[in-house]
Amino acid sequence: MASAAYDQIEIEDMVFHPETQLFTYPCPCGDRFEVFIDDLFDGETRAVCPSCSLEIDVIFEQEDLAEYYEEAGVQPPEPLAIAT
Amino acid sequence: MSRLYCMGSNGQGQLGLSHREDIIALQEVPLPESLNKIKKLNCGGNHTILLDSNGSIYGTGDNNESQLGLPEKVLAQFNKLQCNVKVKDIACSWTSTLILTEGNELLIMGKGFKGELGLGSGVVSTENKWVSVMKFKQGNTVKLYGSLQNFVVVDNSLYGSIIYGWGANTKCQLLSPKSRKVEKPTVLWESSNTTIQEVAMGKDFFAFIDDQRNLVKLTGNVPQSFDLKNRTKKDILGIHCMWTSIHLQTANQIQSYGNNRYNQLFDNTKFDRDNVIKFVAGSEHGILVTKREDFFEVWCWGWAEHGNCGILNGPTEVQTSIHINDQSNISSPPNMIFKCKKEPFVYGGCATTWIWV
Numbered sequence: 001m002a003s004a005a006y007d008q009i010e011i012e013d014m015v016f017h018p019e020t021q022l023f024t025y026p027c028p029c030g031d032r033f034e035v036f037i038d039d040l041f042d043g044e045t046r047a048v049c050p051s052c053s054l055e056i057d058v059i060f061e062q063e064d065l066a067e068y069y070e071e072a073g074v075q076p077p078e079p080l081a082i083a084t
Numbered sequence: 085m086s087r088l089y090c091m092g093s094n095g096q097g098q099l100g101l102s103h104r105e106d107i108i109a110l111q112e113v114p115l116p117e118s119l120n121k122i123k124k125l126n127c128g129g130n131h132t133i134l135l136d137s138n139g140s141i142y143g144t145g146d147n148n149e150s151q152l153g154l155p156e157k158v159l160a161q162f163n164k165l166q167c168n169v170k171v172k173d174i175a176c177s178w179t180s181t182l183i184l185t186e187g188n189e190l191l192i193m194g195k196g197f198k199g200e201l202g203l204g205s206g207v208v209s210t211e212n213k214w215v216s217v218m219k220f221k222q223g224n225t226v227k228l229y230g231s232l233q234n235f236v237v238v239d240n241s242l243y244g245s246i247i248y249g250w251g252a253n254t255k256c257q258l259l260s261p262k263s264r265k266v267e268k269p270t271v272l273w274e275s276s277n278t279t280i281q282e283v284a285m286g287k288d289f290f291a292f293i294d295d296q297r298n299l300v301k302l303t304g305n306v307p308q309s310f311d312l313k314n315r316t317k318k319d320i321l322g323i324h325c326m327w328t329s330i331h332l333q334t335a336n337q338i339q340s341y342g343n344n345r346y347n348q349l350f351d352n353t354k355f356d357r358d359n360v361i362k363f364v365a366g367s368e369h370g371i372l373v374t375k376r377e378d379f380f381e382v383w384c385w386g387w388a389e390h391g392n393c394g395i396l397n398g399p400t401e402v403q404t405s406i407h408i409n410d411q412s413n414i415s416s417p418p419n420m421i422f423k424c425k426k427e428p429f430v431y432g433g434c435a436t437t438w439i440w441v
């Protein structure tokens with residue numbers, strides 16, 4: 001079982017980098033928490049920092065990812081079920 | 085000439101020690117000969133800026149986003165930054181540097197995706213040059229404050245205080261209702277009879293203190309345990325925020341509210357000194373100064389994974405050899421790291437601790 005996250009961050013506060021398909025958010029160590037959009041799509045909620053032990057929980061709904069897939073010009077692994 | 089000491093996170097050379105190892109004991113920073121007395125030190129995520137009493141600025145660390153405006157991508161020593169005007173104040177966001185010139189003009193350099201450059205719709209980079217953000221009236225006293233995704237500027241004149249802010253606004257840290265970002269300097273608050281003296285910025289919540297020590301405004305995602313009602317008395321000697329907690333200095337205690345996963349909330353029961361004279365907050369650690377008889381002590385507490393709170397019960401002198409972080413102190417109780425005869429200045433960056441005398 002993973003340890004408790006250092007913080008909870010909403011996806012709109014993160015930065016999406018279309019070229020690497022990573023969401024990032026500043027870590028208090030100076031590096032950045034990061035997680036791939038496809039991993040979020042597959043149900044991952046943790047973003048990790050490569051330079052320290054801290055992790056954050058990313059707050060999002062799967063349908064929030066649609067605009068970022070569109071921005072990157074790629075298709076999600078499966079069609080997004082968008083509630084209407 | 086000042087002497088500068090530091091320790092902590094150093095992956096991009098932000099400590100200016102000519103190496104990129106995280107260190108857990110204070111080391112003296114080699115400073116350029118031209119640098120005069122240090123007036124202010126400020127850190128972004130991975131870059132550090134110094135302002136001296138000549139109005140010159142120096143920087144070290146990450147320059148991948150042109151936050152230093154030098155040719156090298158990464159620097160591990162303080163270098164003079166190119167700026168052909170005298171500088172009065174500095175502040176950093178995560179990857180940008182904001183300066184106030186002698187002529188009361190705000191200039192910015194670097195990158196920011198959340199509107200923190202203040203340059204209007206869609207501008208996320210300045211390239212390698214200073215760009216004008218706004219100008220204030222000559223004679224006004226202007227003070228700069230930065231957090232990871234925001235800047236706040238206080239403009240004090242004979243006619244009162246005006247507070248400007250820009251950057252992320254998803255938690256109403258600037259204005260209500262919330263918005264993704266505020267991309268130009270926007271008036272957050274103004275008053276003709278109250279003078280704002282200090283702004284304390286957390287990750288996405290800010291506190292504004294007037295010159296009578298009243299907490300006059302609190303915005304954004306304030307830690308839930310913080311009760312404003314009991315805190316409007318004139319008893320606040322100092323206020324500072326870590327990213328996820330808020331700390332008040334009141335009658336020689338530090339009262340803390342918010343995230344305590346790594347001992348960030350000051351534990352007064354583990355601290356036997358009674359003469360705290362000041363404190364500051366880094367990203368997730370704090371640094372305080374006490375006076376005892378004829379000398380000063382500097383103590384650190386909080387998240388210490390990068391060596392930034394020192395070796396627990398370790399040396400209190402500056403070390404001449406490099407003590408690479410051994411991760412022996414991760415969640416630090418109040419820990420004395422330095423003693424000196426002259427009142428020291430202190431600053432906390434992103435898991436970095438700075439002392440100058």
Ligand SMILES: [Zn+2]
Nearest residue numbers: 027029049052
């Ligand atoms: Zn980190």
